[in-house]
Amino acid sequence: MNPSLSRRRFLGGAAVAIALPPFESLLSKAQAQPDLRRRLVTVFLPVGMLMEEWTPSTTGPLQLSGLAAGLEKVKSKILILSHLANLSGKNRPGDHAAGTGAVFNCAKPAKGDGDAIRAGVSVDQVAAKQLRAFTPIPSLQLGMFPLPYNKAGQKPWVAAAVGEEMGVSSKTKHAEEAKKFVAFWSRPDIMKLYLDAKKAYPAQNNVTPDLDPAAAEMLPALQAGSYNFLDQKWPVGVQDVMLKDIQSVFGGTMTIDQMLKDMDTTFAEKKSTV
DSSP states (O other), X not given: OOOOOOHHHHHHHHHTTTTSSTTHHHHHHHHSXXXXXXXXXXXXXXXXXXXXXXXXXXXXXXXXXXXXXXXXXXXXXXXXXXXXXXXXXXXXSOHHHHHHHTTTTOOOOBOOSGGGOBOXXXXXXXXXXHHGGGOSOSOOOOOOOOOOOOOTTSOOOEEEOOSOOOOXXXXXXXXXXXXXXXXXXXXXXXXXXXXXXXXXXXXXXXXXXXXXXXXXXXXXXXXXXXXXXXXXXXXXXXXXXXXXXXXXXXXXXXXXXXXXXXXXXXXXXXXXXX
């Protein structure tokens, strides 16, 4: 076939022709058939979905309602599958991490640290292997981590919680030995070894572990100050109401004030259980 190059593409290649083999990359792009190109987008929401807003009430021709009504213009291209369960994500203890690790591969993750973690190949990477012939970027991962809000000039405080802690029972017959054990783990050199292996943040100001660059960006904010996750002091059920209502807020079917009112109502009903 005779590959065709646009004027813009030709000039872009000419600008770097001295440094690169003559138009090889451009020719391969031009030869790819646009109508053969495919894209796969996988989306993961860690707090779950309000399923009754997305699941059709009947089978057959798709009838969208609730939050899904916003997809009405493209519903001819939509297929909704319900009543599915990824049982590989049920892997206690550690359901949170195990569920995330199994979301796109349906494989029960092997637990461990560092290279010991295994979860199989995810479906997006299987697709990327097949689609790489049709795109210069076969795989692209995008994520969002909302940084703490603060006014200009103020150091941000962030929500944080202790992941692991040690204590000594008041009824132990070996109080002195137990205290020595806790003191050993509290030593900065020992705690650094532990945190380096866990890739976790320190609870002590005199310890600076080796963190992933992305995680290290949060360390100054943690050192400036932190507060407990709000839901850790809520009665059981308040967080469920928030996660349910906030999707309706995003969908435009509920106001923030109504969401907060629902949360307050549940808090009042359940506060005696705390």
